Amino acid sequence: MANRTLIGIGVTIFLLSGCSLIPTNIVNQINMTQGVGYDWAGKKMIKGSITYPIYKKDQPSTTEVKISLGETSKEIRSNINNESRYPLVSGQLRVALFGKSLAKKGITDVVDTLNRDPAIGSIIQIAVVDGDASELLKIEKFKTENVSLFVQEMLDQSMKSDNLPESNLQTYLFQYNQIGQDPYLPLIKQIEDNIKIIGLAILKDDRYVFPIFMEDAFTFKCLVDKYIQGLQRFTLENGERAVLDNLHSKAHYQVKIKKGRPEFTINLKLKTRLQEFTSPKKKRVALDKKKIQKEIAEQLEEHSLKLIKKFQKHGVDPIGLGAKYREQSRGFNEKKWRRFYPTAKVHVHVKVNIKQTGVVD
Amino acid sequence: MQMNKRHQVSPYLVFFIVYSSQVGVGILGFQRTIAAKAGYDAWIGVILAGCLVQLFIWIMFKLLEKADGDIVDVHSKVFGNIIGNFFSFIIMIYYWLASLSVLLGFIEIIQVWMFPTLPSWILCSIILVLVYYCVSGGFRAVVGISFLSFIYPQIILIVLYIFPLKAAHFSNLLPIMNHSFLDMLDAVKSSMYTLAGTETLLMFYPFLRDPKSSKKFAHLAVLFTTLLYTLSSIVSFTYYSERQLKEIIWPELTLIKIIRLSYLERFEYLYISMYLIIVTALIALLLWCSTRGLKRIFKKKQKNYLIILSLISVVISQLINEQWKEALDKYVTQMNLWIFYGYIPILLIILTILRRRKQNG
DSSP, X not given: OHHHHHXXXXXXXXXXXXXXXXXXXXXGGSEEOOEEEEEEEETTEEEEEEEXXXXXXXXXXXXXXXXXXXXXXXXXXHHHHTTSSSOEEXXXXXXXXXXXXXXXXXXXXXXXXXXXXXXXXXXXXXXXXXXXHHHHHTOGGGGTTTHXXXXXXXXXXXXXXXXXXXXXHHHHHHHHHSTTOOOEXXXXXXXXXXXXXXXXXXXXXXXXXXXEEHHHHHHHHHHHOSSOOOEEEEEOTTSOEEEXXXXXXXXXXXXXXXXXXXXXXXXXXXXXXXXXXXXXXXSOOOOOXXXXXXXXXXXXXXXXXXXXXXXXXXXXXXXXXXXXXHHHOSSOXXXXXXXHGGGXXXXXXXXXXXXXXXXXX | OOOOGGGOBXXXXXXXXXXXXXXXXXXXXXXHXXXXXXXXXXXXXXXXHXXXXXXXXXXXXXXXXXXXXXXXXXXXXXXXXXXXXXXXXXXXXXXXXXXXXXHHHHHHHHHHHTOTTSOHHHHHHHHHHHHHHHXXXXXXHHHXXXXXXXXXXXXHHXXXXXXXXXXXXGGGGOSTTOSOHHHHHHHHHHHHHHHTTGGGHHHHGGGBSOHHHHHHHHHHHHHHHHHHHHHHHHHHHHHSOHHHHHHOSOHHHHHHTTOOBTTBSOTHHHHHHHHHHHHHHHHHHHHHHHHHHHHHHHOSOHHHHHHHHHHHHHXXXXXXXXXXXXXXXXHHHHHIIIIIIIIHHHHHHHHHHHHHHXXXX
16 A cells, blocks of 8 residues: 555656646746738848737837848747746737838748747637838837737728638638639738738748739729629619628639630629619619619629739639639640630629618718 | 456447547548548549448458457468467557557647647556556456547537538538549549447457447447548538648647637637547557557567567657658558458458358368
C-alpha cells in the first residue's frame, strides 16, 4: 500500500513539473496583434506595420502602431518585438491590409505566412489599400478607437448588408488556388481622416490589376454571391429614379460547348424591394411595376456584360467562368481555356422581380 | 476458450468498440492523401473501401467462429504452439506499433497547433498515464472509454461541420468520375489505412457475450465510420479548392479555423483537446490488444507488458526523428494491408481445409 502511495506522489510530481513546462500567455503580459499592414518599400524590402491595443488601469485603451522594415513578414514581427514591452502574439489578428504598391507586386508570400501560422484564423479580413497601409493604420483619429477592429467591422457589415461581396482569407486562398478563377478583395482608402470602402480590387493570380468601384459592386455581387442584400439606384429612360433593395438573388451559370469552345449563359434572378421612387415631374406618379422591372433587367444585363467584357480584356476571371467550364467538361485544359477566355461568348439574362413596394403603392 | 461472463460485454457495445478502433488521428489528415491521385472523386474511394472493410469483418467473424477464441487460438490450432505463437507475436507487435503511430501523430498535432515548445515525452506520459488507467481496469474499462469517446466528443464534432458547410462550394465535386480506374484504386488503398482498426476484433472476440448477435453491430459501426469519413472528405472537398487542399497537412483542423465565437476566438484549441478522448480510447484499445496477446503468448501478468510497452513508447516518442516517424507510418500501413487483408483470408481458407480434412479423416 505504501508503495502505491509513493508511486502516486511520484506521478503527481512528474505531471506537475510537466505543467510548468507548458508555456503560458497571460493576457496583460502580451501584445495582441489585431491588425497588420504591408507596403512595398523598394529593394526587396517590405514595410510592415503592426497594431495592438494597450490596456491600462482606469484609462481608455489606446492603439499602438509600430512600423518596421524587413524582407519577410516574420522578420518584421521580430524587429517590432525588439521595441515592444511584451511579446507579440498573433492569435487575435483580425485584419491584414496590403498597400497598393505591394499588391501590385504580388501578395502570396505574406498570405502564405498568414495561412501557415496555426494561431491565425481563416476568416480574418484581407483588403487592399488604395494608398499606403501604414499611413491608414496610423490615422490619429483612430488612436482611441482601435483601427483594426474598425476596419474589420466595417468590412463585415458591408459584406453582410451592403454591396461588398463576401471575402476573407479563406475565400482568397480558395479563389487563388481554384483553377479557372482569380481572386478579388475589398479596396479601401484613406480620405482625410476617414477610412472608406471604395470598391473591389481585382487580382490576377496574386497581383492587383484594376479596381471596380462601388457603383459596379452591386452587379458584381449579383454575379458571384448567392444571397445579397444591398441598395442600387437605377435611372430609367424617362428620368425616373428607382432605388432597389435586393432581398435575394441567385446567378445560375450554364455552359454549352459549341465548336469546341465554351459559351456561357448566366441566368440571374433578383427578388427586390422598392425603396425609393422619384419622378422628374415633381409629382407623384403611379408605379408601372412591369415596365420598371423590364427596364432595370435590361440595364443590369448591359451592365454585367460591360463588366465581363472588361474582365476579358484584362484576362482576369474573378467570376470563375473557367471553374464553371471545368465542372461541365471532362477534358478541361487550362492552357486552352486561357486562350479561349478573352473571346468567350457570354449571355446574361436578368429577371427582376419587385416583391414589395414598401407601405405605399 | 470460455471466458468468465463477468468480463464479457453486451452485443450492442461492439458498435462503440469498432467505431473507436477506426477513428483516430487519421481523420484529421486523410483528405489530402486520398485526393492526391483521385482528386475530388476520392470520396467514392472511401465508400468502396468501407465495403471492403465490411467484407473483412465478415471474414474475421467466420474465422473466429470456427476457432472459438482469439487469433492466438487460431494460430496455435493451425500451426501448433511454437510457430503459432511466433505469428501471434508479430501481430501483437503490429498492434503496439499502430498505437505508437497514433500517439506520435497526435503529439505532433499538439506541438504544431498548441504548444510548439513542449517536449514530446511529457505529452506522451500524460496520455499514457490515462491509457494505463483504462487498460489496467480491464477490457470493460476500455469499452467504457470507447463508449464515452463516441457520446461526448464525436457527436459534437459532427455538428461542427455546419460551419464549413456554410461556405461550401458543392460544384467542386463536379464532374463526378473524371479519374481513371487506377487513380480510384489508389484512393481506395489510402482510405483503407484510415478505416483500419477493425483488426482489434481478432483479440476481443472472446469477450463478446453473444458473438452471433454482435455481428450486426460491428457491421453497423463500420457503416457509421464509412459515412463519417465520406462526410468528412466531402466537407473538405467542398470547402477547399483542389490546389489548396494539396498544401494543407490537417485539412480537418484547418476547417475548424473558420469557427469564431464571440467569447472564444480560436476554437481549434478546444477541438484538439476534445480529440484527446477519442485518441485515448483508440490507444487504450490497441495497447489492450497488444498486452492481452502477449499475456496469452508468454503467460505472464498483463500489467507488466503494459508498463514495459508504455515506457518504450515514451522513450521512442522523445528520441524519434521526422524520418523514422515517416518510416513507422509507412510500415504500419503496409503491415496492416498485408497482414489483415492478405494473410487473414488465407488463414481462413487454411483453417477451413484443415477442418474438412479432419472431418473426412
